[in-house]
Amino acid sequence: MNDTKKTPSGEQKTTLFDKIWDAHVVSAVENGPTQLYIDRHFCHEVTSPQAFNGLRARGLKVFRPEKTTMTADHNTPTINQDKPVNDPISRNQLDTFAANAAEFNMPLYYPLGHTKNGVVHIIGPENGFTQPGMTIVCGDSHTSTHGAFGTIAFGIGTSEVEMVLATQCVLQTRPKTMRITFNGKFNPQVTAKDLALYMISKLTTGGATGYFVEYAGEAIRSMSMEERMTVCNLSIEMGARGGMIAPDETTFAYVKGREFAPKGEAWDEKLAYWQTLKSDEGAKFDKEFTFDASDIEPMITYGTNPGMGMGITKSIPSLDDIDEASRISFQKSLDYMGFKPGEKLVGKPIDYVFLGSCTNGRIEDFRIFANFVKGKKKAENITAWLVPGSWMVEKQIREEGLYDILTEAGFAIRQPGCSACLAMNDDKVPAGKYAVSTSNRNFEGRQGPGARTILAGPLVAAAAAISGKITDPRG
Amino acid sequence: MEKFVSLTSTVVPLPIENVDTDQIIPARFLKATDKNGFGNNLFADWRYNKDGSPKADFVLNNKAYDGSSILVAGKNFGSGSSREHAAWAIDGYGFKVVVSSFFADIFQNNALNNGVLPVVVSTSFLAEIFTSVEANAKTTLTVDLKNQAITNNATGTSETFAINPYKKECLLNGLDDIDYLLNKRDLIEAYEKTIK
Ligand code: SF4
Numbered sequence: 039m040n041d042t043k044k045t046p047s048g049e050q051k052t053t054l055f056d057k058i059w060d061a062h063v064v065s066a067v068e069n070g071p072t073q074l075y076i077d078r079h080f081c082h083e084v085t086s087p088q089a090f091n092g093l094r095a096r097g098l099k100v101f102r103p104e105k106t107t108m109t110a111d112h113n114t115p116t117i118n119q120d121k122p123v124n125d126p127i128s129r130n131q132l133d134t135f136a137a138n139a140a141e142f143n144m145p146l147y148y149p150l151g152h153t154k155n156g157v158v159h160i161i162g163p164e165n166g167f168t169q170p171g172m173t174i175v176c177g178d179s180h181t182s183t184h185g186a187f188g189t190i191a192f193g194i195g196t197s198e199v200e201m202v203l204a205t206q207c208v209l210q211t212r213p214k215t216m217r218i219t220f221n222g223k224f225n226p227q228v229t230a231k232d233l234a235l236y237m238i239s240k241l242t243t244g245g246a247t248g249y250f251v252e253y254a255g256e257a258i259r260s261m262s263m264e265e266r267m268t269v270c271n272l273s274i275e276m277g278a279r280g281g282m283i284a285p286d287e288t289t290f291a292y293v294k295g296r297e298f299a300p301k302g303e304a305w306d307e308k309l310a311y312w313q314t315l316k317s318d319e320g321a322k323f324d325k326e327f328t329f330d331a332s333d334i335e336p337m338i339t340y341g342t343n344p345g346m347g348m349g350i351t352k353s354i355p356s357l358d359d360i361d362e363a364s365r366i367s368f369q370k371s372l373d374y375m376g377f378k379p380g381e382k383l384v385g386k387p388i389d390y391v392f393l394g395s396c397t398n399g400r401i402e403d404f405r406i407f408a409n410f411v412k413g414k415k416k417a418e419n420i421t422a423w424l425v426p427g428s429w430m431v432e433k434q435i436r437e438e439g440l441y442d443i444l445t446e447a448g449f450a451i452r453q454p455g456c457s458a459c460l461a462m463n464d465d466k467v468p469a470g471k472y473a474v475s476t477s478n479r480n481f482e483g484r485q486g487p488g489a490r491t492i493l494a495g496p497l498v499a500a501a502a503a504i505s506g507k508i509t510d511p512r513g
Numbered sequence: 514m515e516k517f518v519s520l521t522s523t524v525v526p527l528p529i530e531n532v533d534t535d536q537i538i539p540a541r542f543l544k545a546t547d548k549n550g551f552g553n554n555l556f557a558d559w560r561y562n563k564d565g566s567p568k569a570d571f572v573l574n575n576k577a578y579d580g581s582s583i584l585v586a587g588k589n590f591g592s593g594s595s596r597e598h599a600a601w602a603i604d605g606y607g608f609k610v611v612v613s614s615f616f617a618d619i620f621q622n623n624a625l626n627n628g629v630l631p632v633v634v635s636t637s638f639l640a641e642i643f644t645s646v647e648a649n650a651k652t653t654l655t656v657d658l659k660n661q662a663i664t665n666n667a668t669g670t671s672e673t674f675a676i677n678p679y680k681k682e683c684l685l686n687g688l689d690d691i692d693y694l695l696n697k698r699d700l701i702e703a704y705e706k707t708i709k
Contacts, residue, residue, distance in 0.1 A: 064704045065697060070679025073697060075704055085596060087546035092691070101701075113544060127544040134546045179595040179619060195597035195623035197690065205694040205701055211677065243531055244589040247618055277592065279618055307709070343531050343592070363636075367530040367587065460540040460594075481535040481593060483558045 051318040054284050055215050055250050058190045058315070062173045064207055071209040077172040079105055079202045080158045083135035084112040084462070085177030089200035090138040100142045102206045107167050108139055108147045111157045112178075113462040116425050116452035119150045128463070142203075156428020156454040159183040159396035163267065164430050166296025170285035170312040175202060180396050180478060181280070182273040186266035187293070188285035188315050190250070193274065213279040214324035216249040217317075220257035222332040227512045229406065230265035231398060231476065231495030233257070234272035235337035237329065239347035247277030249325060252317060257331035258283055263292040264402035271397045272478055275344040284316040336511055339480050339493040340383060341371040346480075350498060350510050356380040374482055375490050376470075383492075383508045390473035391422045391503040392485070393496060395459035398476035399427030401434045403496040408440040410500035410511065416448035417506030423465055424449050425457040449503070461486045474502040514628045516687035519657040520609055521666070522582040525572055526646045532586050533593035534620065538602040551598055552605025573606075577650040585612045585642050585654075590631075591620025600627045610656050612663070614639045625680050626689065632656060632663055632674045641665060658684060 052060075064073040086108075093100070100106065113128050123129040132150070139147035148155040154165055159180055162168040170188040175181060179193035198208050218237065238245075251273050258266070266283050273281030283289075290309060293299045300308045335349040348354065356379045360368045372379060393399070393407050404426065416422060424444065426432040432454060435441050441451060458465040459477040461484065467473045469488025476499050480491035492508065501511035542554040560571050567574040584603065590613040591599060600623040603611060611624065612632045624631045634642075645652040645667035652667040658681065664671040676684075683689060 065700050067679050067693070070677055073694065073700070075701070075708075084543050088548050088597075091547060096691070098695075125544075131544050131546055177595055177597075179593065181595075193595035193619055195595055195600070195619060195626060197597060197623070197626035201691050201694055204691060205698065207694055207697070207701060209690045209694065243592055244615055244617070247589075247615070277589075277617055311709075343533065364530060366528070370529065460535075462540045462543060479533075479535065479593060481533045483539050484535050487539070487541075487558055487563075 051321040053215050053317040053321045053323060054188065054252055054282060054315055055190065058171055058173065059212065061171070062190070067209065071211045073207050074173060074210050076175050076202050076206055076208060077105065078107065078162070078167055078174045080162055080174070080176035080181070081106050081108045081199065082112050082158050082176070082178065083110045083131050085196050086199055087131065087134050087138065088196045089203055090142065092200040093142070093203055098204050100144065100203045103142065103144050104146070105206060106144060106146065106203065107162065108135070108144055109155055109158050109161055110135055110148070110150050111155070112456045112460065114150055114455040115463050116423070116455050116457045116465055119453045153429050156430065157396045157399060157456055159271065160399060160427035160431065163187065163263070163292070164296070164428060166293060166299035169293055169299065169308070170289060171315055175208060179274045180271050182278070183267050183271040183396055185270040185273065185280050185282035186263060187289055188282055188312070190280060190282065192280040213250040214248055216246055216251045216278070216325040216327070217323040218251055218253055219255035219326070219328045220253070220331045221255050221328065222257060222330045223260070224257055224331050225335065227497060228334050228336060229495035229497055230261060230268035232334055232337040233331065234269050235339065235344065235347040235493060236334045238272060238276045238345050239337070240329070241276045241327070243275060243343045243345040244277045246273070249278050251278045251281040252323070253281060253283050259286065262402060263288060264400045267400065268397055272344070275478060285312050336498050337494065338383060338498060338508065340375065340377055341368070342374055342480055342482050343371070344478065344480060344493060346371065347493070350508070351384060353380055353382045354378070384510060386472070386508045387419065387506060388472040388474050388492070388502055388508060389419065389421065390467050390471060391420055391499050392425070392458040392473055392475040392477060393499055394423065394425030394427065394457055395477035396427060397478045398496050399425060399431065401431050403476065404431065404435050404440050405438070406496040407500045408443045410497060411447040411449065411504055412443045414447055414504045416503055419506045420503050422449050422503050423452060423458055425452045426454050428454050458485050460484065461489070467491070474499050474508065514687045514689045517609065517628055517630055517658055517684045519655065519659065520582060521653050521655040523578065523580065523651055523653050524583040524585045524642065524646055525578045525581045526643055527572060527584060527586040528643050530587035531589045531592055534591060534596050534599040535593055537591065537599040538596065543596060543598050548601045550605065551602035552607065555602040555606045582608055583610045583612060583654055583656070584608045585639070585646070588613060588615040590616050592617040595619045595623070597623045597627070600624045600629055604629050612639070612642065612654070625684070628684065628687070630656065630658065630684065634663060634672055634674065638665070638670065638672050641668060641670060
């Protein structure tokens with residue numbers, strides 16, 4: 039490829055990103071983007087109907103139906119999923135999704151209630167659809183989650199969904215590469231979410247725009263697959279096209295034996311290839327950042343973008359700390375949140391707690407939450423929505439006895455879906471109310487018109503649910 | 514897709530940074546199964562009161578800017594979700610160009626795929642537009658895609674902007690990526706034979 043780097047001796051040093059990208063180039067448009075082959079396409083009910091309409095209008099079939107996995111998750115209720123959906127417009131969207139799956143003969147369609155149904159970025163890895171070395175797309179920006187397995191995974195718009203359905207390809211401009219290294223070890227009570235919020239607060243929401251990020255270093259290597267998914271998931275919140283982590287024994291152990299993972303000889307062959315998937319020693323990245331994991335403490339956000347984060351015991355910046363050009367936006371954001379510059383947030387009463395989403399709706403997140411609330415009681419002023427990322431997570435919650443721990447502490451478990459992450463369904467935080475949320479976006483109105491979102495990890499959320507206030511889980 | 518060649522229009526100023534896709538089109542409006550009607554809900558939470566009446570202080574409700582085809586916004590416009598509904602809302606409202614000093618990746622792509630031209634200008638050029646519009650709401654900009662130039666007609670200041678040559682051709686001719694890819698089916702099938 040044009041931008042492969044060569045050392046003076048002529049030996050090529052390439053990044054993990056380059057290796058996977060180059061292996062998927064079908065052609066290059068002169069002076070333009072690359073035609074990239076897509077191994078796995080995930081599809082949901084909200085960003086796909088117009089794409090299927092497009093196919094119909096052009097008289098096209100789906101080119102490779104077996105390479106698209108369809109799940110209903112964004113606009114779905116988290117109670118009474120066995121009953122017809124109340125809102126007629128939402129019901130129509132779900133019916134349209136079903137009708138498209140049938141009309142276009144899509145073999146991997148998981149409607150509400152199906153054992154494989156759940157949030158798209160959770161069911162992909164769980165069922166073994168997500169495998170190292172792949173290119174993966176979905177009409178959802180948090181597709182970056184799958185990068186945890188050493189894939190090039192990124193969100194696309196609906197026009198691009200149509201392209202993938204029609205041709206199994208997209209046209210993409212090659213992004214620049216960035217490596218972010220986390221040396222050292224985590225402090226106790228610090229989760230992957232804290233690491234991600236810390237990083238976004240340093241880089242800002244546009245800090246990685248135009249780049250594809252590889253995460254590296256001791257702290258990343260020590261993470262479970264669930265934690266890696268949380269980190270890669272949030273790559274998009276600093277503008278990155280995606281984020282990835284080189285696959286290793288942790289990755290292979292996770293993938294092995296899952297339903298759609300290769301088996302027998304095919305496994306051995308794939309494994310041999312996957313073991314080559316890492317950046318060469320000395321490969322050049324367009325940009326590098328290095329952090330020390332031991333500097334990270336439990337994090338919360340105080341503003342209306344994910345870059346407005348701070349250590350839970352810290353104070354909101356004062357106006358003097360903010361660039362003059364950004365002060366109006368900063369003040370507008372704090373006004374929305376009902377916070378003041380320079381204020382500390384520990385001890386502030388809150389109203390809602392949301393555990394869930396493709397950021398923190400996996401089994402490990404429920405383990406962390408349950409472990410903290412075990413033997414305690416939910417605060418009376420708190421409405422808590424605990425929403426498993428998938429039916430498989432829900433099943434595990436029961437099998438591991440977390441269900442009992444959580445219900446004894448006064449929590450109810452809802453049915454899987456995106457839920458209050460984007461509040462398309464009825465799980466909306468009322469105007470002016472505060473929610474400590476394990477999801478990924480604290481934008482104005484994201485969790486309902488006027489809702490005030492404080493992003494945090496599952497441990498901070500658990501501590502808030504018990505005390506009814508913003509609370510440092512370290513005690 | 515509609516062709517885009519050049520345009521002169523008054524502008525709607527939105528001097529706010531990090532305008533995310535949830536502001537451009539809130540999630541509760543994403544339930545439609547076609548591309549129409551999103552323009553009415555562009556910036557819905559900033560634009561309407563709870564009862565649906567227009568908020569007097571929001572710029573889209575200011576008659577002085579009626580009929581503008583150019584939106585000018587603060588840096589990092591369009592961050593957040595991949596929802597193409599954001600581009601449909603901007604297009605549906607009647608904007609053909611969005612000017613900012615910085616755009617989020619996916620939004621930029623989505624806009625181009627819908628014939629809406631995102632124009633990246635320098636911070637000083639952006640600031641000058643806001644100043645000109647504040648002084649005179651009838652200030653116009655001219656955006657010339659062929660020459661990749663944008664001009665503030667109040668001051669005469671001009672800047673060139675970057676655009677991928679392939680995307681430029683697509684816009685000038687009203688072609689889209691799917692047309693291009695459909696012509697490459699044989700290459701795709703040849704590629705698939707090489708997958709192990
Ligand atoms: S949980 Fe939230 S971020 Fe994840 S796929 Fe659903 S809406 Fe998107």
